[in-house]
């Protein structure tokens with residue numbers, strides 16, 4: 001399958017999961033199933049916009065007490081009287097203006113000053129009235145949307161359930177902590193898959209290292225109760241690579257099985273009879289990153305209900321060995337410079353920040369699709 005068909009297949013493979021009611025802060029990063037609207041006026045009550053004196057009628061004004069933010073108001077203000085007031089404090093009935101300290105003076109408990117053009121009063125609903133739109137359906141809840149919703153009394157929102165992901169790291173030689181001994185390698189996948197899952201609106205709920213043992217992999221696949229299972233390694237033809245045979249025995253449906261790209265050609269996407277998706281990432285670390293960006297990210301984004309976004313393109317320049325009949329995926333810097341990226345690998349992807357997807361007929365200076373590395 002071509003790389004662009006593989007990407008589109010993953011993006012179109014799933015419908016959004018069901019929406020559920022969620023506390024708005026917990027919904028950060030999730031897609032809104034219905035619009036968030038103001039439920040309570042902002043501000044919720046008439047209050048002082050400055051520290052000073054709230055006054056009624058003509059001055060000078062006799063000071064009748066003090067109102068701090070959060071305290072109750074004891075009765076209204078009669079003409080010719082004032083209360084000392086703090087910013088944000090409830091405005092007593094009858095108050096016509098707040099005189100900031102710097103615009104008045106107090107002599108013998110009398111406030112002396114002039115009410116100016118600005119009254120320094122914030123009226124209930126001045127900023128937002130009930131029913132006003134805060135964020136439309138389909139938007140990803142940001143921290144600022146959550147804060148605005150809380151301010152406007154919308155404590156709960158209806159948001160798409162975020163897809164859950166299990167990571168199965170296969171390989172007798174793979175260690176998840178410490179320094180590798182002879183023949184061992186340090187796991188590079190868990191962090192990358194966590195970041196790509198998060199970025200697409202999903203949650204990695206568990207990561208488990210497995211030996212190259214078909215029984216262990218079968219048991220782990222059966223036990224994974226998440227929407228998506230990511231398996232690193234075991235994707236190829238070696239004696240210890242069991243995943244694809246086991247998926248066949250489990251009567252999984254192949255959506256993608258091998259992609260015409262370098263690196264990452266053994267990557268695959270399958271769906272188990274019960275609807276769980278399996279993403280197979282080739283064990284070579286850079287190839288696995290390419291596969292996670294090609295299959296995992298669009299799949300998780302679709303399950304999370306994110307609207308499909310077209311991938312960015314950039315003008316790419318520099319020397320590269322293209323892949324006949326497929327795409328070469330290489331690190332590319334912010335200026336579109338391949339030469340700056342140097343030898344290909346995780347280190348180069350980390351330094352460059354993006355990957356360029358170069359078709360076989362790409363020529364130096366042509367635009368190309370890019371993938372941002374996490």
Ligand SMILES: Nc1nc2c(c(=O)[nH]1)N[C@H]1C(S)=C(S)[C@@H](COP(=O)(O)OP(=O)(O)OC[C@H]3O[C@@H](n4cnc5c(N)ncnc54)[C@H](O)[C@@H]3O)O[C@H]1N2
Nearest residue numbers: 171185186187188189233234235236237241282283284287
């Ligand atoms: N006869 C063939 N052999 C291979 C082919 C092929 O088409 N025919 N494809 C090659 C390509 S391309 C890749 S990529 C790999 C894919 O192999 P697997 O997915 O089966 O992965 P492993 O064999 O388990 O490991 C490959 C390589 O990656 C290292 N690795 C594995 N997991 C991790 C991890 N979590 N963190 C860091 N590094 C990891 C592992 O030690 C190996 O060096 O197959 C080729 N062979």
Ligand code: MOO
Nearest residue numbers: 263264265284287
């Ligand atoms: O495609 Mo392997 O995935 O070249 O490294």
